Amino acid sequence: MSIDSINFSTKTPAFKGNYKRTEQGNPYYHTNSAMKIGGTLAGLCALGTAIDLAGNNFFQKALKNLPEADKDLIKINNKTAILANGLAALAIHLGCAAFIDHKRNEKAKETADFVKKVGTKNAVMNSDEVALSNKGRAYYDSNTGAKYGVWCGTGAGLVTGILGYAKELKKLDSKTPDVIKTATKTGGAIGIAMGIGISALGGWLLGKWADSIANNDARKHA
Secondary structure: OOHHHOOOOOOOOOOOOOEEEOOOOOEEEOOOHHHHHHHHHHHHHHHHHHHHHHHHHHHHHHHOOOOHHHHOOOOOOOHHHHHHHHHHHHHHHHHHHHHHHHHHHHHHHHHHHHHHHHOHHHHHHHOOOEEEOOOOOEEEOOOHHHHHHHHHHHHHHHHHHHHHHHHHHHOOOOOOOHHHHHHHHHHHHHHHHHHHHHHHHHHHHHHHHHHHHHHHHHHHHO
8 A cells, every 4th residue: 555545634633531732732642651561560579579578577587496506507688688679679660661651752742743744644754653543643653662671671780780799799708719709700790791681681572562552552542
C-alpha cells in the first residue's frame, strides 16, 4: 500500500483521558508504562527485602542457642545493609522508570507539534518515529524505553558491581595469600563486566516492554 492511499485524518486524537497537550495546544498520548513496570519490580524488591529481614531475625534468634565458637563460623547479614540494599533497588527501579517515562513523554510532545507543523502525511514520510493508527491519526512510535533502558541498566550494573567489588576487597588483609587476592580481584573485575552486561540487557528488555505498552495504547486510543 502506498503512502498516498492512506486516508489521513486531521481530527483531534481521541486519547481517552490519557492525554495531555503541548504548550502549543496539540494533544499527545501521555504514558506511565515504565512506572507500572518499575513499580512492580520495586514491589518485588520490597517483598524480597522483607523476606530477607524476616530470615535475618530468625537466624539471629537461632544463634543465641549456639556455643560462641559456632557463632563465629556463621555470618549474618547486617539489618542496616539489608535495608540499604533494598532501598537502593527501589530507588534504581523507580528512578529509571520515571526517567524513561519523562523522556518518552517529552518526545511525544515534540512529535505532536511536529505533526501539526508539517502535516500528518509529511510527518509519516519523513520520520520513523511517527506512526498511524487504524483511524489514520498520527502518534509517536516510541523506542525511548529501549534506548534509555540500556543506559539505566548499564549504570545500575556498574554501581552495584563496584560496591560489591569494594566490599570483597575490604575482606582482604596482609594475611590473605597472594593467590587469593589475585583471584578475588580478577573474579571481581569479571563479575562487574558480566553484571553490567546482564543489567544492560535487562534494562533494554524492560524498556522494550514499556515501549510496546505505550505504543499499543497510543495506537489504540489515537
